[in-house]
Amino acid sequence: MTAARPPGDLRIDRSTHDDVEPIVDLVVALLEEISAGLGERVFSADPDTTRTRLRRFLDLPGYASFLARLGNEPVGVLTLYESLALYAEGAFGTIAEFSVVPAWRGRGIGRTLLQAARAFGVSRGWTRLEVTTPPLPAFARTLAFYKREGFAVSGGRKLRCLLEPPR
Template structure:
């Protein structure tokens, strides 16, 4: 298994994995809470990467990408400065329980330290459908910090 920083040429494969992630969430909760368009997602990812707004780490095997994690830099007074946010982490089901997600997260933590981020934050998909996701993050040292994720479409 190979773990590395994604390059622009990886954008279509990572976008496809994003589609798988969103499809899995929608199927589990039974609500169409995401809009996914492959072309738009690929273009958006390429732009974020070119502008250095997004860091993407990819896990691959001989067949190609099997998982990824994305990070971006955030700022907040409550977080005592600059911190990282993990908007997406996904590993194809056939590769789960093989430590792929754990290794991606480990590399994200290492990157966060090199950037002097005060913390990493992540929001899980809806519970209880994704209790295993919450357990994974807790096992990796994350603690529940309260609240719920809210959004306002503009």
């Protein structure tokens, strides 16, 4: 299979505070897509809260967001942050959100966003990138994409436990 060549006017930029609105729109759409694919709401994605949180994250040195644009149209986003673990032999990157607008999938945009994430990770001295896919089989295509891009399954499922502040 030949790799799709990204459109010639594709631009990938590290996000700034000026990019908050399109990033929030893309992330909220991603979370809605995952919930629809699973048939249940698994994420809370209040746009106002997400905007506030993103503005704070963009100021953190270990956090980065990359926005893909065709002309002025936002068509993809990838966010990642620095993690630390003994098993990873130090610092590594965790991809938190990653999506390409459905109409633009399969055209090399996701691959180009991953290249930006890899370059950022190398510049930070990270040993690896990690990502959790949405549940299978509903998102088997997502897993296949990651495998084509050099990711390997390295463990079990992602689990969560919500924490409540003490009363």
